Amino acid sequence: MTTSNKKEKYKVKLELFEGPLDLLLYLIKKSEVDIYDIPIESITKQYLDYMDLIKELNLNNVGEFILLASQLIYIKSQMLLPEDERGEEDEFEDPRMELVHQLLEYRKFKNAAFNLDSLQKEESKRFPRFAKIAFEESNTIKKLDVSIFELLEAFSKILDSKDLSLMHIESETITVAEKIAEFQEILKNDIQVSFNEIFKKAHSKMELICSFLAVLELIKQGEIKVIQNENFGEIILQRTMH
């Protein structure tokens, strides 16, 4: 089985989680910058760093991330134009404006989604009669307590911390399926395992990536959930109750 085949088979749907605008909001919040005055240069750079990772993982909706990346690069180029080439003063519009509107609009609904989440949590404490039947009717959309970007960031840190040049270069073939089986075995014995822990024994970059894809696949299948005890705390993988 070739590498590309494997990747094809385990393509993970990122749209299960969030999209490019969410990544951008996340970067803006993390950099603590004003949404109305986005430092395009540095935000674009950070965004492109994530793009590399997203491409590497061959996620399904990579095209949507590329679309926003090209929008960012276009804005950057507009910002670099000397003022006299931008036209008359009163005609000049900040090239970032359209993106800012898009972000604000998206954020509005992201907040609304946050509110709905609080409501659903409250309502879930009240049980109707026939609750068991209702449970059986519903199935598998799972809530991710840690965002995909925090997970990507944690994974990216792991990649950075390893000296990849010292690692084996694809000498052995490791599949995502093997990794899934391995993690299932680990979680049979322990309810929880630290996210960092599972990458410790990896011997190659391929193995690191397969491990990460295996985690995403297990989340998707609802076998594990990702939790964090405090903001920016250690990320923990936990077996879900059946």
Added chain:
Amino acid sequence: MSKDKVDNSEKVPASQDIDKIKSIIEALLFASYDPLSAQKIKTIIQNDFELTTTDIKKTIYKIKEEFEAEGRGFEIVEIAGGYHIRTKKEFSKWLEILLNKRKKETLSQAALETLSIIAYRQPVTKADIEDIRGVNADGVVHKLLEKGFITIFKKKDAPSFPYYYVTSAKFLEHFGLRSLSDLPKLDHRLTLS
């Protein structure tokens, strides 16, 4: 069934009827899988009792107060345009054990974002959702339809495609809302974090 209609409408419930009506409504609420509206109750009992929806609502409030006064483990909640018997929130811990630790399903971030766009902007098309979220909406819209949180809305005098989506009664029920006007204000966060 063949009762004289005029006779029926002139009928004013006697005091023993009032107690009986209360018990009937209680029985209906007890056995109903879905939230029951006052209108539906009115239709169910109309051959025997001529009651307005206001009368029915008053009766339901009376039952609700009785449950409350007796310190029952359940209550009547007003939800999705109707009334539903549910256990009180403070007992959730034990109900989860009874139901094998299974909490009620909670929706994913993508599903919640999509639902909020539909809820606040309905009727909307898939393209409207994609414009706001910046990602393809096929999968998540399909899932929400499948789970009954949204339905397809027929716009009068509009071509049948693209589809317009609106939220359903199940949506209101899931989030504990009486109606869409109960939705939190857009641009406002319930809790700061």
